[in-house]
Amino acid sequence: xxxxxxxxxxxxxxxxxxxxxxxxxxxxxxxxxxxxxxxxxxxxxxxxxxxxxxxxxxxxxxxxxxxxxxxxxxxxxxxxxxxxxxxxxxxxxxxxxxxxxxxxxxxxxxxxxxxxxxxxxxxxxxxxxxxxxxxxxxxxxxxxxxxxxxxxxxxxxxxxxxxxxxxxxxxxxxxxxxxxxxxxxxxxxxxxxxxxxxxxxxxxxxxxxxxxxxxxxxxxxxxxxxxxxxxxxxxxxxxxxxxxxxxxxxxxxxxxxxxxxxxxxxxxxxxxxxxxxxxxxxxxxxxxxxxxxxxxxxxxxxxxxxxxxxxxxxxxxxxxxxxxxxxxxxxxxxxxxxxxxxxxxxxxxxxxxxxxxxxxx
Amino acid sequence: xxxxxxxxxxxxxxxxxxxxxxxxxxxxxxxxxxxxxxxxxxxxxxxxxxxxxxxxxxxxxxxxxxxxxxxxxxxxxxxxxxxxxxxxxxxxxxxxxxxxxxxxxxxxxxxxxxxxxxxxxxxxxxxxxxxxxx
Numbered sequence: 001x002x003x004x005x006x007x008x009x010x011x012x013x014x015x016x017x018x019x020x021x022x023x024x025x026x027x028x029x030x031x032x033x034x035x036x037x038x039x040x041x042x043x044x045x046x047x048x049x050x051x052x053x054x055x056x057x058x059x060x061x062x063x064x065x066x067x068x069x070x071x072x073x074x075x076x077x078x079x080x081x082x083x084x085x086x087x088x089x090x091x092x093x094x095x096x097x098x099x100x101x102x103x104x105x106x107x108x109x110x111x112x113x114x115x116x117x118x119x120x121x122x123x124x125x126x127x128x129x130x131x132x133x134x135x136x137x138x139x140x141x142x143x144x145x146x147x148x149x150x151x152x153x154x155x156x157x158x159x160x161x162x163x164x165x166x167x168x169x170x171x172x173x174x175x176x177x178x179x180x181x182x183x184x185x186x187x188x189x190x191x192x193x194x195x196x197x198x199x200x201x202x203x204x205x206x207x208x209x210x211x212x213x214x215x216x217x218x219x220x221x222x223x224x225x226x227x228x229x230x231x232x233x234x235x236x237x238x239x240x241x242x243x244x245x246x247x248x249x250x251x252x253x254x255x256x257x258x259x260x261x262x263x264x265x266x267x268x269x270x271x272x273x274x275x276x277x278x279x280x281x282x283x284x285x286x287x288x289x290x291x292x293x294x295x296x297x298x299x300x301x302x303x304x305x306x307x308x309x310x311x312x313x314x315x316x317x318x319x320x321x322x323x324x325x326x327x328x329x330x331x332x333x334x335x336x337x338x339x340x341x342x343x344x345x346x347x348x349x350x351x352x353x354x355x356x357x358x359x360x361x
Numbered sequence: 362x363x364x365x366x367x368x369x370x371x372x373x374x375x376x377x378x379x380x381x382x383x384x385x386x387x388x389x390x391x392x393x394x395x396x397x398x399x400x401x402x403x404x405x406x407x408x409x410x411x412x413x414x415x416x417x418x419x420x421x422x423x424x425x426x427x428x429x430x431x432x433x434x435x436x437x438x439x440x441x442x443x444x445x446x447x448x449x450x451x452x453x454x455x456x457x458x459x460x461x462x463x464x465x466x467x468x469x470x471x472x473x474x475x476x477x478x479x480x481x482x483x484x485x486x487x488x489x490x491x492x493x494x495x
Binding site: 147150151153154155157158159161162165174177178181184185269271 | 376377379380382383384386387390400402403450473474475476478
């Protein structure tokens with residue numbers, strides 16, 4: 001149970017209060033003493049570091065910038081029933097960052113047993129929550145990866161079976177078909193491991209002056225045949241004014257191949273149109289930035305999923321995707337200090353727009 | 362075919378071309394007539410046209426067409442009796458099924474990917490003999 005501040009002064013001839021205050025200063029949580037009107041009367045060092053020396057102001061002003069007591073305020077409950085209450089609150093610190101805090105409030109009881117105020121201990125749990133989210137994402141990633149690998153294994157086993165069957169029955173067409181299955185699935189597992197490696201290793205991008213159009217062409221060349229095979233036209237339109245930019249070629253290549261393979265999948269999965277196309281465009285925009293646009297008229301992303309596109313491991317491809325490709329796209333764009341956005345309409349198509357600053361050395 | 366009986370027909374519905382090729386080759390080798398479809402919509406059309414004796418259906422296809430096809434198959438007065446084997450990459454498929462198909466009869470069997478060829482053949486033989494009564 002907490003004690004009344006006046007009491008403490010009287011029974012503290014040996015400086016125990018000062019020692020106690022020093023101890024409270026060391027607590028890595030924001031501790032404040034508030035009166036019954038929610039006015040802050042005393043704070044510890046962590047509180048001052050996060051919110052400034054706001055003694056005399058109201059708690060709801062300091063934490064939330066409000067003019068009145070928050071709905072569901074834990075301190076108000078403590079004042080009502082004299083018990084400890086807990087809640088999680090999103091607050092803004094003086095440096096402008098928004099943090100999530102676990103708040104605990106306890107009553108301060110006066111000599112006559114009446115509640116005279118309360119003590120609030122607020123602990124920043126943003127990091128803990130972020131770690132929790134990472135663990136959840138990791139779990140989802142493992143599940144979606146296992147799923148995807150099962151498909152590859154099925155494709156490889158199927159391919160082997162078809163090859164053997166082709167050899168046994170001397171059927172050249174069947175043999176070729178089986179071999180194509182084996183090849184396709186080896187390509188898939190290769191791409192998966194490359195993406196996984198890209199996402200898991202701490203790699204510093206290696207920037208160099210390079211013609212972005214040549215990187216775009218190289219990636220488009222890799223996908224042109226594949227696209228044609230699926231009846232998808234791949235157009236490339238390059239802005240010649242883009243002579244060179246400071247880019248990480250490996251990252252940019254991964255970015256391009258992921259954008260293209262997503263666009264191709266979107267077309268292959270789409271059953272609503274006869275003809276499909278993918279368009280790749282580079283533009284030097286008036287502000288001197290490199291704009292890369294990859295558009296397709298494939299299946300599009302359902303409206304309710306659009307907001308999640310860059311969440312880790314997002315996929316709209318059911319079991320045919322891991323969502324890893326989007327994570328690669330996002331990471332590469334971040335490493336270049338750029339931005340990526342997506343516009344999509346289900347059954348109409350998708351446009352990914354990447355804007356990268358052209359940094360010259 | 363023995364004694365003029367017709368070969369039983371198996372319909373394979375899967376969006377993965379590799380699975381369709383794999384299962385088509387496997388079942389054709391063992392005397393079945395095989396039809397394939399690449400999504401749920403097409404699966405229903407082919408099922409109505411060819412009246413298969415057994416359906417292998419991938420449940421997780423884009424746009425939920427696998428789930429839609431399963432519901433419509435099981436509710437169809439004629440096709441509702443055709444045994445369906447669900448092919449799935451989900452390990453937790455039973456709980457998934459419990460949520461999604463509460464009101465619909467359960468499938469005759471589940472096969473988790475990657476399927477073993479012997480397991481598929483045994484299932485097919487159990488659910489429909491090669492020479493089905495037409």
